[in-house]
Amino acid sequence: xxxLATGAGLKLSTMKTSSVILALSATLAAASCGTQxxxxxxxxxxxxxxxxxxxxxxxxxxxxxxxxxxxxxxRIVDFEGHETLIMNAIRDEDGEMVATDKLSxxxxxxxxxxxxxxxxxxxxxxxVFVPKDMQDSRWQLRLDPDLYALSDSLRLDPVIITGLExxxxxxxxxxxxxxxxxxxxxxxxxxxxxxxxxxFLERNIPELYAFRCDxxxxxxxxxxxxxxxxxxxxxxxxxxxxxxxxxxxxxDRAPLMYRKYVKAPIISEGIRLDTVLQSDTGDFIYNxxxxxxxxxxxxxxxxxxxxxxxxxxxxxxxxxxxxxxxFYISSFAGLADNTERYRxxxxxxxxxxxxxxxxEFPQGRWDVEPTLGNNPGELGRIKANIRELLVxxxxxxxxxxxxxxxxxxxxxxxxxxxxxRRARAASAFFAGYxxxxxxxxxxxxxxxxxxxxxxxxxxxxxxxISIKGRSGGENWRxxxxxxxxxxxLTGKDKAEYNTxxxxxxxxxxxxxxxxxxxxYKYMRESLYPRLRIVKFNFYLHRKGMVKDTIHxxxxxxxxxxxxxxxxxHEYEKALPILRPYxxxxxxxxxxxxDRNKTAMEILSAMPPSARIDYLKAIxxxxxxxxRLAVQHYLHACAREPSFIHRGNLDPEISAxxxxxxxxLDNS
Numbered sequence: 001x002x003x004l005a006t007g008a009g010l011k012l013s014t015m016k017t018s019s020v021i022l023a024l025s026a027t028l029a030a031a032s033c034g035t036q037x038x039x040x041x042x043x044x045x046x047x048x049x050x051x052x053x054x055x056x057x058x059x060x061x062x063x064x065x066x067x068x069x070x071x072x073x074x075r076i077v078d079f080e081g082h083e084t085l086i087m088n089a090i091r092d093e094d095g096e097m098v099a100t101d102k103l104s105x106x107x108x109x110x111x112x113x114x115x116x117x118x119x120x121x122x123x124x125x126x127x128v129f130v131p132k133d134m135q136d137s138r139w140q141l142r143l144d145p146d147l148y149a150l151s152d153s154l155r156l157d158p159v160i161i162t163g164l165e166x167x168x169x170x171x172x173x174x175x176x177x178x179x180x181x182x183x184x185x186x187x188x189x190x191x192x193x194x195x196x197x198x199x200f201l202e203r204n205i206p207e208l209y210a211f212r213c214d215x216x217x218x219x220x221x222x223x224x225x226x227x228x229x230x231x232x233x234x235x236x237x238x239x240x241x242x243x244x245x246x247x248x249x250x251x252d253r254a255p256l257m258y259r260k261y262v263k264a265p266i267i268s269e270g271i272r273l274d275t276v277l278q279s280d281t282g283d284f285i286y287n288x289x290x291x292x293x294x295x296x297x298x299x300x301x302x303x304x305x306x307x308x309x310x311x312x313x314x315x316x317x318x319x320x321x322x323x324x325x326x327f328y329i330s331s332f333a334g335l336a337d338n339t340e341r342y343r344x345x346x347x348x349x350x351x352x353x354x355x356x357x358x359x360e361f362p363q364g365r366w367d368v369e370p371t372l373g374n375n376p377g378e379l380g381r382i383k384a385n386i387r388e389l390l391v392x393x394x395x396x397x398x399x400x401x402x403x404x405x406x407x408x409x410x411x412x413x414x415x416x417x418x419x420x421r422r423a424r425a426a427s428a429f430f431a432g433y434x435x436x437x438x439x440x441x442x443x444x445x446x447x448x449x450x451x452x453x454x455x456x457x458x459x460x461x462x463x464x465i466s467i468k469g470r471s472g473g474e475n476w477r478x479x480x481x482x483x484x485x486x487x488x489l490t491g492k493d494k495a496e497y498n499t500x501x502x503x504x505x506x507x508x509x510x511x512x513x514x515x516x517x518x519x520y521k522y523m524r525e526s527l528y529p530r531l532r533i534v535k536f537n538f539y540l541h542r543k544g545m546v547k548d549t550i551h552x553x554x555x556x557x558x559x560x561x562x563x564x565x566x567x568x569h570e571y572e573k574a575l576p577i578l579r580p581y582x583x584x585x586x587x588x589x590x591x592x593x594d595r596n597k598t599a600m601e602i603l604s605a606m607p608p609s610a611r612i613d614y615l616k617a618i619x620x621x622x623x624x625x626x627r628l629a630v631q632h633y634l635h636a637c638a639r640e641p642s643f644i645h646r647g648n649l650d651p652e653i654s655a656x657x658x659x660x661x662x663x664l665d666n667s
Contacts, residue, residue, distance in 0.1 A: 177261040415473065493517075
């Protein structure tokens with residue numbers, strides 16, 4: 001079997017001699033009986049194309065296969081420190097174990113394989129097998145693998161096997177079609193009777209005829225006004241209209257002629273392979289690899305193949321549906337530890353919350369004016385916070401601290417006094433509001449009287465709220481932040497400001513020097529108003545809580561979210577969450593992403609267990625250390641027999657089981 005070419009990028013060539021065609025026809029006629037006999041032989045069912053599994057080995061993504069590793073005798077240490085020798089061996093016909101270095105066969109007859117998901121994907125490797133007696137130079141085999149997973153199916157890219165004579169006829173059809181396309185006139189000047197047009201112009205319009213040698217540009221309007229006829233009208237009069245209509249009809253027939261000449265189009269897209277075979281002297285085997293994304297519920301994938309044999313545009317045989325190849329998929333997600341993790345939480349009795357608002361004051365004044373500028377919205381927001389805290393089900397409001405700040409213009413002493421007055425004014429304003437809210441809430445609850453008609457104080461009566469104000473002084477800290485984040489100030493502007501700020505400690509002198517900066521006017525107009533803020537600190541306590549602190553446990557939702565990502569095969573999301581915990585699941589996430597060194601560091605720091613030993617066995621197998629890999633696998637199986645079956649699912653371990661005949665289930 002020799003491969004001549006692929007179906008992409010074909011170049012058409014012309015075959016001229018009729019003797020070649022006659023010779024080819026004679027050859028085909030002589031071979032027709034042989035073709036029919038071969039087709040009958042195929043229809044009998046004795047010859048079938050199908051799917052087979054390639055020689056098993058570790059997936060390419062995991063590096064070198066286990067057969068590449070040194071085949072030494074292993075010295076395994078059990079739990080009690082006793083040494084056991086394990087060698088690469090098989091059972092002879094008498095049941096004895098004998099050392100061997102025998103390689104696996106190229107073809108296997110098994111119809112299923114265990115595969116391990118890695119990085120959320122799995123490679124389905126199989127072979128498309130076509131026996132030599134099913135190939136013919138005049139045929140084209142179109143084989144369609146179908147993938148079945150869960151309740152869905154997917155048609156994979158087909159494999160096309162084209163005989164040499166089949167391809168020659170294909171190319172001949174393209175050549176006929178190309179000749180048809182070449183017969184379509186694309187030059188519109190060929191439809192014009194140029195000689196007759198020139199004679200007419202020379203006799204009747206000599207001035208127009210003179211333009212034939214004039215390269216100057218004449219517009220359509222100038223042409224029509226000079227000669228009483230447009231250029232288009234003159235050309236249309238001497239156009240071969242019948243010839244033009246015939247050519248248009250010919251162009252419209254192009255799709256029909258394509259179907260007539262190209263009976264079997266050459267497909268170059270959406271196929272896995274289009275191979276031209278020169279002869280049928282051997283079996284055809286194509287190694288097919290299909291990568292699919294896995295899901296937590298995906299446990300099994302089946303692949304079957306069907307298709308047909310085509311002789312030009314006729315389907316002469318339907319390839320029956322093949323036996324299914326079954327792939328059982330395992331993943332590291334199945335090894336995840338789903339045990340809920342809890343963390344200790346310290347609950348404080350006293351709680352503090354804070355916010356800031358921008359209360360506008362008239363220049364040099366400190367009275368709170370609710371309608372000035374943006375005050376309605378800002379004051380309304382603070383009022384809403386106070387009311388919410390007064391009726392909160394969990395927290396009780398104890399006190400409020402009000403701290404007012406000023407911008408740096410003016411003297412430091414006057415700004416201190418002004419901000420203090422504004423703080424006291426804001427405190428009084430909101431104290432009055434809080435008292436009003438308190439009274440309204442008490443009225444809503446009604447009055448409780450005892451049996452003697454005396455008014456009783458409700459147990460949940462609202463306490464008096466202490467609101468105190470104090471001066472925050474000039475707000476230089478916020479000015480620094482505003483300058484640093486401002487987009488209109490250049491780097492040079494910011495450097496000049498920082499020099500003044502860092503070199504002068506006296507606040508009045510610093511403000512005076514800033515007044516000399518070129519950016520001072522912009523800062524005073526745009527940044528200074530944002531410095532005049534009032535901060536509110538709300539001091540609360542938890543209702544019904546006596547102790548200052550309580551230690552409790554709660555579900556670690558962050559950790560459990562990482563475990564869920566692990567179970568969902570989203571390892572890239574799971575690892576950043578689980579890595580700080582440095583536990584079994586974090587090591588598992590590292591292994592899923594081939595972070596073997598990090599995984600081993602985590603596992604080595606943990607106490608031995610069946611799961612820990614199993615993961616260590618995988619790491620050592622990836623590193624090519626057969627002795628430690630087998631030793632930890634045997635330890636895992638001794639601690640937990642379920643790992644005997646699990647070992648067959650992971651390629652790193654299953655390769656060791658085959659290599660050293662580790663059939664621990666005595667099968």
